[in-house]
Amino acid sequence: xxxxxxxxxxxxxxxxxxxxxxxxxxxxxxxxxxxxxxxxxxxxxxxxxxxxxxxxxxxxxxxxxxxxxxxxxxxxxxxxxxxxxxxxxxxxxxxxxxxxxxxxxxxxxxxxxxxxxxxxxxxxxxxxxxxxxxxxxxxxxxxxxxxxxxxxxxxxxxxxxxxxxxxxxxxxxxxxxxxxxxxxxxxxxxxxxxxxxxxxxxxxxxxxxxxxxxxxxxxxxxxxxxxxxxxxxxxxxxxxxxxxxxxxxxxxxxxxxxxxxxxxxxxxxxxxxxxxxxxxxxxxxxxxxxxxxxxxxxxxxxxxxxxxxxxxxxxxxxxxxxxxxxxxxxxxxxxxxxxxxxxxxxxxxxxxxxxxxxxxxxxxxxxxxxxxxxxxxxxxxxxxxxxxxxxxxxxxxxxxxxxxxxxxxxxxxxxxxxxxxxxxxxxxxxxxxxxxxxxxxxxxxxxxxxxxxxxxxxxxxxxxxxxxxxxxxxxxxxxxxxxxxxxxxxxxxxxxxxxxxxxxxxxxxxxxxxxxxxxxxxxxxxxxxxxxxxxxxxxxxxxxxxxxxxxxxxxxxxxxxxxxxxxxxxxx
Amino acid sequence: xxxxxxxxxxxxxxxxxxxxxxxxxxxxxxxxxxxxxxxxxxxxxxxxxxxxxxxxxxxxxxxxxxxxxxxxxxxxxxxxxxxxxxxxxxxxxxxxxxxxxxxxxxxxxxxxxxxxxxxxxxxxxxxxxxxxxxxxxxxxxxxxxxxxxxxxxxxxxxxxxxxxxxxxxxxxxxxxxxxxxxxxxxxxxxxxxxxxxxxxxxxxxxxxxxxxxxxxxxxxxxxxxxxxxxxxxxxxxxxxxxxxxxxxxxxxxxxxxxxxxxxxxxxxxxxxxxxxxxxxxxxxxxxxxxxxxxxxxxxxxxxxxxxxxxxxxxxxxxxxxxxxxxxxx
Numbered sequence: 019x020x021x022x023x024x025x026x027x028x029x030x031x032x033x034x035x036x037x038x039x040x041x042x043x044x045x046x047x048x049x050x051x052x053x054x055x056x057x058x059x060x061x062x063x064x065x066x067x068x069x070x071x072x073x074x075x076x077x078x079x080x081x082x083x084x085x086x087x088x089x090x091x092x093x094x095x096x097x098x099x100x101x102x103x104x105x106x107x108x109x110x111x112x113x114x115x116x117x118x119x120x121x122x123x124x125x126x127x128x129x130x131x132x133x134x135x136x137x138x139x140x141x142x143x144x145x146x147x148x149x150x151x152x153x154x155x156x157x158x159x160x161x162x163x164x165x166x167x168x169x170x171x172x173x174x175x176x177x178x179x180x181x182x183x184x185x186x187x188x189x190x191x192x193x194x195x196x197x198x199x200x201x202x203x204x205x206x207x208x209x210x211x212x213x214x215x216x217x218x219x220x221x222x223x224x225x226x227x228x229x230x231x232x233x234x235x236x237x238x239x240x241x242x243x244x245x246x247x248x249x250x251x252x253x254x255x256x257x258x259x260x261x262x263x264x265x266x267x268x269x270x271x272x273x274x275x276x277x278x279x280x281x282x283x284x285x286x287x288x289x290x291x292x293x294x295x296x297x298x299x300x301x302x303x304x305x306x307x308x309x310x311x312x313x314x315x316x317x318x319x320x321x322x323x324x325x326x327x328x329x330x331x332x333x334x335x336x337x338x339x340x341x342x343x344x345x346x347x348x349x350x351x352x353x354x355x356x357x358x359x360x361x362x363x364x365x366x367x368x369x370x371x372x373x374x375x376x377x378x379x380x381x382x383x384x385x386x387x388x389x390x391x392x393x394x395x396x397x398x399x400x401x402x403x404x405x406x407x408x409x410x411x412x413x414x415x416x417x418x419x420x421x422x423x424x425x426x427x428x429x430x431x432x433x434x435x436x437x438x439x440x441x442x443x444x445x446x447x448x449x450x451x452x453x454x455x456x457x458x459x460x461x462x463x464x465x466x467x468x469x470x471x472x473x474x475x476x477x478x479x480x481x482x483x484x485x486x487x488x489x490x491x492x493x494x495x496x497x498x499x500x501x502x503x504x505x506x507x508x509x510x511x512x513x514x515x516x517x518x519x520x521x522x523x524x525x526x527x528x529x530x531x532x533x534x535x536x537x538x539x540x541x542x543x544x545x546x547x548x549x550x551x552x553x554x555x556x557x558x559x560x561x562x563x564x565x566x567x568x569x570x571x572x573x574x575x576x577x578x579x580x581x582x583x584x585x586x587x588x589x590x
Numbered sequence: 591x592x593x594x595x596x597x598x599x600x601x602x603x604x605x606x607x608x609x610x611x612x613x614x615x616x617x618x619x620x621x622x623x624x625x626x627x628x629x630x631x632x633x634x635x636x637x638x639x640x641x642x643x644x645x646x647x648x649x650x651x652x653x654x655x656x657x658x659x660x661x662x663x664x665x666x667x668x669x670x671x672x673x674x675x676x677x678x679x680x681x682x683x684x685x686x687x688x689x690x691x692x693x694x695x696x697x698x699x700x701x702x703x704x705x706x707x708x709x710x711x712x713x714x715x716x717x718x719x720x721x722x723x724x725x726x727x728x729x730x731x732x733x734x735x736x737x738x739x740x741x742x743x744x745x746x747x748x749x750x751x752x753x754x755x756x757x758x759x760x761x762x763x764x765x766x767x768x769x770x771x772x773x774x775x776x777x778x779x780x781x782x783x784x785x786x787x788x789x790x791x792x793x794x795x796x797x798x799x800x801x802x803x804x805x806x807x808x809x810x811x812x813x814x815x816x817x818x819x820x821x822x823x824x825x826x827x828x829x830x831x832x833x834x835x836x837x838x839x840x841x842x843x844x845x846x847x848x849x850x851x852x853x854x855x856x857x858x859x860x861x862x863x864x865x866x867x868x869x870x871x872x873x874x875x876x877x878x879x880x881x882x883x884x885x886x887x888x889x890x891x892x893x894x895x896x897x898x899x900x901x902x903x904x905x906x907x908x909x910x911x912x913x914x915x916x917x918x919x
Contacts, residue, residue, distance in 0.1 A: 077688075161671050162644040165630065182640060185669075233671055234675070251698065252698055252699065255869045285869055287864055297761065508626075508633070508634060509626075
């Protein structure tokens with residue numbers, strides 16, 4: 019790892035040239051001579067890539083990580099049965115083989131999935147990777163000591179609901195068979211055409227049983243990917259990864275792994291991260307961030323600087339911010355009231371509150387505006403750019419509120435997250451024109467999440483957001499609209515508490531489809547059908563804008579993650 | 591003196607015990623479920639129950655507290671899955687969030703906060719006491735008014751503003767200094783110094799106005815004392831008078847205040863730590879509170895409480911050393 023080396027002599031030298039530097043610096047951070055030009059040169063191996071982040075990688079056990087597509091930093095160390103396609107844009111939402119030879123062979127109506135491992139797969143110590151290790155890796159994710167991963171394995175695998183992991187129950191999960199070292203078979207309790215997408219998560223990374231150290235494993239997990247962990251300090255606040263000599267690009271066509279070393283520094287202030295990336299001095303010239311967006315004011319500054327603007331990457335991650343109704347609470351049980359609110363929404367002011375049109379795209383569909391999710395354009399309650407108060411008033415009159423209506427909107431105190439005060443006020447202003455008085459009820463972050471996701475305390479109207487576990491309509495629609503997923507004694511995400519047998523049945527039918535494009539069409543149609551009931555009012559899809567250092571090359575931003583893929587970045 | 595220290599040690603233990611009890615109580619009254627947070631939002635109730643059991647949260651509160659005290663005195667064992675994780679006395683438990691031993695987590699961050707606090711102290715003493723002395727000796731002149739105005743300005747701007755301005759000017763624009771990162775003193779003393787310089791200055795600017803004012807008034811007071819007047823009457827030079835005789839008396843309250851401020855900084859430098867990305871105790875405390883990570887919060891409270899109490903004892907001792915009229919009992 020390299021940190022900036024700074025000596026008093028350099029300081030003295032700098033002092034001498036003060037006048038000069040101040041003159042140049044007044045025009046903002048300088049674009050280095052060949053900096054942007056050399057970006058087009060072919061990427062080379064070597065060098066150190068620095069990652070500057072806010073959030074520490076405080077979980078690094080593959081069992082505990084909750085990722086979409088295997089995560090960014092974790093995916094450098096953990097290979098999984100399948101993985102996300104590491105290319106720009108929409109093509110990056112495809113699932114591709116990783117450790118396995120293909121994305122899986124379904125049988126028995128997509129309830130059985132079979133995978134075969136590639137030849138020549140090795141861990142960092144040179145020992146071979148076997149399917150028994152993949153099975154063991156999944157099993158340990160059921161241990162209460164290693165909780166935190168996604169809930170799908172528990173819900174999908176036969177007999178997994180009460181399994182407590184290999185530490186308590188060494189008989190293992192019968193639902194995962196390993197007939198030989200290269201073959202692994204999964205038995206599901208229902209058809210799941212999306213299983214290949216689930217197999218991208220870190221729980222599908224192999225863990226050699228002999229090397230398992232339980233809760234300590236995350237300090238030095240055994241790498242199957244191009245990098246191995248050489249330092250993990252302060253719960254992942256500082257992570258140093260070095261090239262794994264036993265990884266071979268011959269078995270991995272996804273990860274490019276150009277830099278020799280990757281130095282992940284977290285716990286940084288967002289303003290400082292963006293300052294460092296924009297200044298791009300010393301090792302920061304070869305730095306990126308995977309979790310820090312440019313804010314509206316920073317974007318405005320960047321726009322005026324061509325060299326800087328060329329270093330901004332734009333990403334789309336499947337996410338929707340919406341207004342959620344609890345249809346058990348009056349007056350939201352009346353569809354006319356919900357429709358009136360949908361008509362009255364002023365999406366222009368909502369988008370402005372979310373940071374402006376370069377950071378948010380107005381949404382009328384619940385599904386993200388990408389083909390992979392099944393995006394089917396619809397707008398059942400056309401509010402236009404700034405709302406349709408006349409139509410809203412008309413509907414309110416029909417619903418029995420000719421003199422307007424007073425309602426309460428619950429929101430979080432957290433700013434910048436899409437359900438904070440700015441957005442609440444934007445919604446409030448929009449509805450005023452339609453004669454709807456909105457009273458705001460603000461809750462602090464943790465309490466907000468608990469309140470809106472508990473059936474007994476769920477407010478009638480609140481700001482919510484939903485992101486995808488993988489780019490498909492299933493993980494977007496099922497948790498929110500499947501009546502069988504209403505949880506009464508824990509976190510519930512079906513806010514409208516919709517339990518429509520025909521919707522539930524359609525979800526089951528689509529889950530049987532293993533052709534993603536065909537399934538996407540059906541998810542899109544289902545989204546449209548549900549959207550017409552005005553159970554949620556989609557507000558916007560966020561857009562991510564992130565800076566990277568001036569020496570950083572080969573930036574790939576897929577629509578799966580919406581952020582540059584570290585495994586593709588080169589610094590030479 | 592021995593009796594004094596013994597008495598203080600017993601008192602310190604008492605204070606720390608009460609502190610830990612208060613934190614436990616606050617956490618059980620406050621809303622939120624640490625097991626649910628540790629498990630994740632999408633965990634089923636059955637899974638949350640398993641996690642609760644593993645964290646020992648299913649036991650009654652008084653038992654949990656008893657286990658905590660037992661760990662402090664005799665150590666405890668926790669399940670690591672593949673085997674037992676032995677946590678040696680004084681064991682503060684394991685973090686709900688990361689599963690790491692709290693003592694390890696604190697030990698890793700203590701040098702960061704200590705580096706920050708001690709370095710900042712040196713800077714604020716030089717700035718504050720220097721300004722205070724100058725303004726006492728040059729009362730009414732332009733330089734005094736200028737210095738006082740400057741320290742006051744430093745005092746009235748929050749650290750995240752001063753810090754960010756310093757960062758933008760010195761690191762991004764002028765590029766005289768590297769962006770601060772923490773490098774352990776033992777690894778590279780030079781990088782340690784350059785990496786911490788801006789955090790020290792930012793923190794010290796906030797504190798120094800207080801010290802300047804205190805030094806100034808205390809100096810003026812001492813200079814008006816009878817014995818100084820007598821010395822002056824004997825023809826002792828003004829310079830000798832100030833450095834040899836007045837300074838010692840004038841600095842007594844400054845020493846006491848320094849010790850207490852330093853102790854308090856161990857838990858409260860969170861804004862400086864966050865802005866400069868220094869992995870210190872204050873930052874850990876804030877993130878642990880929001881995640882209801884009780885063992886970490888209790889551990890940090892005890893450690894920072896220990897430093898505050900210790901600083902008070904040191905202040906008492908230094909007070910006695912610098913002013914012989916004070917007797918420690």
